[in-house]
Amino acid sequence: MKLTNLLTSAAVALGLAAGAAMADTTKVGFVYVGPVGDGGWTYEHDQGRKAVEAEFGDQVETVYVENVAEGPDAERVMTQMALEGADLIFTTSFGYMDPTINVAKKFPNVKFEHATGYKRADNVSTYSARFYEGRAVQGTIAGHMTESNIIGYIGSYPIPEVIRGINSAYLHAKKVNPDVQFKIVWAFTWFDPAKEADAAKVLIEQGADVILQHTDSTAPQAAAQAAGNVITFGQASDMSEYAPKPRVSSIIDDWAPYYIARTKAVIDGTWESVDTWDGIGAGMVGIGEISDVVPADVKAAALAIKDAQANGTYHAFTGPINKQDGSAWLAEGETADDGTLAGMNFYVEGIEGDIPQ
């Protein structure tokens, strides 16, 4: 437990104690896996929190605890938030899934919202974004841009969300460049700048000239910049401080509209347990500006994929697609159903290597 967490918790306690005096204030808690200044995943969730504050003003009070490890520590933090009177708690990492369910059982009157998971209860909603739609855009750019035909991918944990991203990026890179090869390194962390930097350097040394990351810090961007002729994509946040190169585009998570809608539902008493999975069309997944390093025709191709997904005319997983072992998955023209996507635990045909178990 870091000192900052303790200080934040203390501040939370003080804030809630003060808030309790005011009647009908809705308290909204956020549990973050990294620091709010990570420049990526947690940063965007915190932007969502600030949007909630800006929208409702004195009607709501928001609290957050950052750097909460996935596991027992998360359960303790959530319990504390609930005890201190939070009405709605957003838990913003996949590894908080079981802790959220456990704590939710103890506090039936508190509403919980768990990001990127698949376990729900009467007072637990789940929400996630269709990041794989963004990965399709990235894969298209990556396939066009690579000269070595080697694309490096820094995975965090081998969970469906990450595997979906790898598959989607691979399929679309392959579509525009049949010779493309993916090198995948698992970092087994969401946030460890030194390790992420090392992973990026290794991939670059092994010939990758495009780096895709599913970890939260900007360290791989810094490594790519130092290497020179490598392009990257912002992950979760725009990471525009590394534009126009190495960062040529990005996936931006925009949680603000969802957080505002859900907070409003609690205020109005209309909150229900739901499963939300929105993509580019609904605005939950944004594509960061494609920089001028990308040629105009490639940019146009990428934007075409983006628009087709936004208006629903194209699905990132459209057959024919085989699984890695060669067995058929989707027939010609068939699209993947959400159930399979939510639990995706296999690579598509053409990706080398095994998913760690």
Add this chain to the structure above:
Amino acid sequence: MDLSAINPVLLIASLMVAATPLLLAAIGELVVEKAGVLNLGVEGMMIVGAIAGFATAVESGSPFFGFIAAAIAGAALSILFAILTQFAQANQVASGLSLTLFGLGLSALMGQSYVGIKPPQMGDIHIPVLSDLPVVGPILFGHDIILYFGIALTAAVWWMLKYSRLGLVLRAVGENHDAAHALGYKVLKIRLLAIMFGGACAGLGGAYISLIRVPQWTEGMTAGIGWIALALVVFASWKPWRALLGAYLFGGVTVVQLNLQAAGVAIPVEYLAMSPYLITIIVLVILSADKSSAPASLGRNFHASR
């Protein structure tokens, strides 16, 4: 699997970079322990050095000033430890642990406004002809200056401990502080200086991570390197060259395992991830089978009245 994708030259060059923070911190702690003091606050001093160096480099625009500031900040924090343990006679283990916790918190506070900023770059040295040699050039002559400083420091500490009068006095204090005191050496003063040296080295190691290896500032970015440095000193039997070997081994296996993953070697990733710890421990345990042992006064407080 395609091992040919791994470029051994680049591999060795990058393992040297990965090993340097660990080496700097371990050499500092080695001197501290040779003087008979156990400072478990290495991680805390490293992370404070990381942010102090980063902030100074960003504000001044010079990574060189950043490293100086990191050394000063690490030494300053270690003085706190020295006051507690050498003058107030506090328990060294507890003081060291609290120093780490304090350092992690303090660095997070200091770093609030430095998240997401890019530091000025420390260029690699370039020696005409030598740096352009194939194989040898990138490995030996194409790094930043601090990396060479780490190796030079190892050599200097080795020479100092083995051949110089200062080294003899330092070892005397670490082996038997009462005898050293009886001979008229200022035990507390020597220990204070050793602790400050250790703090400065840890600070440099931290700044190497935030300014060169990553380079950016994020909370908790040393991620346990300080603890590995502590273990390394013990497994290296308090010998500087073995600490260097251990650091390069650890850095090497860390980089190699990522390389093997990227090359698609069919070893489960979990085994690869634990291999740096395992291999370093095994090699150093085998090496430490000789008669060398810890400084006899390690961790014991000294007071002139006793």
